[in-house]
Ligand SMILES: [Zn+2]
């Protein structure tokens with residue numbers, strides 16, 4: 001009976017959702033699935049307004065990966081690329097030697113945002129948003 005108690009309390013604390021959240025790749029896929037389920041597939045571009053792109057993508061300029069609509073944009077692939085190529089991060093922090101960090105896959109990350117993401121995750125006890133190893137999301 002002891003074991004059951006423990007697993008019950010674990011479930012209460014993290015929930016099946018939080019569990020799926022874990023891991024970098026897994027967390028990234030999970031949140032995109034969640035978004036499509038709740039907000040639908042991206043079908044337009046919030047930046048340039050084109051309705052003619054072959055596909056659209058949900059983008060998270062602030063890279064907080066919270067399940068909050070305000071954090072997310074629908075973008076056409078070309079706006080998505082431009083957004084990723086900006087000299088400052090989507091939150092306006094300039095990319096300098098100090099604030100730029102490249103992960104193992106060569107994606108540029110903003111250290112200021114990473115710090116904020118960690119702070120957010122800590123404050124909200126978010127588990128495994130991938131802010132340690134999952135920074136290769138774009
Ligand atoms: Zn666009």
Ligand SMILES: [Zn+2]
Pocket residue numbers: 089090091092093110111112113114
């Ligand atoms: Zn930033």
